[in-house]
Amino acid sequence: MYNIDKLFETVQSKGHVCVGLDTAVDYIPALELKRSRSEAEAVLAYNRAIIDATLEFAACYKVQIAYYEALGLAGLEAYSKTLKYLREKGALIIADIKRGDIADTAKRYAKAHFEGDFEADFVTLSPYMGMDSIEPWIEWAENKGKGAFVLMRTSNKGMRDFEYLELKDGAKLYDTVGDKLSALASAHPGKHGYGAFGAVVGCTEREEAAAIRARRDSLFFLIPGYGAQGGAAEDAALLLREGNGGVVNASRSILKAWSAGVLPPPDNADNTLAAQAAAKAARDMRDAIRSSI
Template sequence: MRYNMDRLYERVADKGHVCVGLDTAPDYIPPSELRKAESPAEAVLKYNRAIIDATSDIAACFKLQIAYYEELGIAGLEVYARTLAYLRERDLLAIADIKRGDIADTASRYARAHFEGEFEADFVTLAPYMGMDSITPWLAYAERRGKGAFVLMRTSNPGMRDFEYRELAAGGRLYDAVGDKLAELARESAGKYGYGAFGAVVGCTEREEASVIRRKRENLFFLIPGYGAQGGAADDAALLLSNGNGGVVNASRSILKAWNAAGISPEDATNETAAGCAREAAAEMRDAIRTAAAHRAGPAKQAVQNQPKKAVCLSEA
């Protein structure tokens, strides 16, 4: 079986570590584009397509947080499905950030909903705290269709310490117990590059623990949140990589709203200019992480390779 995690490993090797988060809210979109669109949902779809087109050769994958689409109702879920379809048409990898955590038949139906049909994605995110029977129903799709998942292990939000850091009677923290179970699963589904079909969500905002987690979880591919707006930097993310691979680093607002940071007047901004700024932000992020990973790997790997020419982020003269 060729797992999607193998495909993701190869995309990282080819394109770098950036996962573009399509957590697209209507207020992130240039006002002129909102006015032209038939609805806020339609404006989100057009914006998503512009961002995807601008970053497809830079991004290893794209992540859609479903909440941003659910809040727009049925029209928003249609845009969610159409964005996933657009990514499939372009042979781009999609992570459905749905954080499902139910068990048994309910979990199987969630798996069918998000690994087949209109909401089909290559990966999902899962919450493990009802136990392994909230994870294992998804495995049939990994075995049959190569699908993958990222399971919440040690996240990047301040509240992670409420539960994830609880000390266990047997030793270690709760997130360590999650990692142990995922490592067992990974050994049973090891792909071409040694990673399991299911990886882990590990935030890059706790630098002092990152290298230890990476060493302990050699067979887990990481989805790494916390970069940019949450305070994580390239050096932090690089600590969670293994020989320059083994993880993708998500950024959403810093890419989707890059045109705001560039100082472009809202009335002058268009999807085209916003996409140009998104491309530049994604390229800068990719290069920074590659450089940090190369420095960590040692002098022999410090050359930054395959850097496509940056797009010009058009701003006011």
């Protein structure tokens, strides 16, 4: 059984929310920073509070490694302990690492992020060195059920610099990436019709969403762009298929919900307040997406 099958089933029961633990230090209430011995310790405590509060509403969690690398060795320890805590809670984990190297280097990356201290259920990958940058990860799908979400059409402003380049056959570059990923999915199908490896497809370009979903019925989508980047529930819903086939990531709109619209933030704000606000934001997001399908 592939992890993508587990994710499909979790979406059926819990909804489409992927909570992004892209936890910056300045998202944390000042009171909690004062209580902690270090920034890394404060990040870990904040993550645990957010996880506990949102577990009921989250299909999975995406942990962006850069926020932890920026804190040095202590930050990487907080990253590892966050992943361990998620596993203890039975949550599915996407390690947002965006690796894209080849050969033995890719094999080492796969070993690093699919077992040991940094083990996750899925990773994010960049395909722009070619499909041989994806191949070393495939054996982990075959042997351990692991999965990946490969960058296809993202949600950032700069996506048009390369992803929209028109090739000689008239196709856009992201379409060609999608063709390669669809072939990979067909070669490694899960029991619910989606391949072990999916695609990252942002929800900020609504006019293209229905066409992308129609062409990629074997690809499960990781959908960024919701909330702070301007995507709405209706936009994300266009990238789903029969009510499933994707998870919608939100980071800042959940992590910073406690301080949204409150300037200055209250001096007595703590992780309990932040967790309560995060739970409401995740629940509201889940309900909004469900009602838009």
